Amino acid sequence: MAQKKISFEEAYEKLTEAAEAINNDDVSLESAIEYYKDGKKYYDICSKIIDDAKQLIEVYDKESDSLREIKEI
Numbered sequence: 001m002a003q004k005k006i007s008f009e010e011a012y013e014k015l016t017e018a019a020e021a022i023n024n025d026d027v028s029l030e031s032a033i034e035y036y037k038d039g040k041k042y043y044d045i046c047s048k049i050i051d052d053a054k055q056l057i058e059v060y061d062k063e064s065d066s067l068r069e070i071k072e073i
Contacts, residue, residue, distance in 0.1 A: 008049045015042035 018039030022032050 006045060008046060011042045011045040011049070015039050015046060018042065 018035045021027060021035045022039070027035070
């Protein structure tokens with residue numbers, strides 16, 4: 001069964017929710033660990049989306065009159 005592709009915004013929202021849940025004073029250790037695992041999963045998704053986007057960004061280089069890829073942002 002194919003996994004639904006999640007958008008950056010959805011993953012970021014889930015990551016934020018996990019972080020907020022961990023910071024709740026009433027959260028148990030077991031729940032905090034589960035929220036951490038979920039947050040790590042959504043962090044990895046966000047990170048991959050950003051890394052993939054970096055590879056697609058191009059800038060116009062006036063000196064060479066051509067497009068070049070940005071290697072570092």
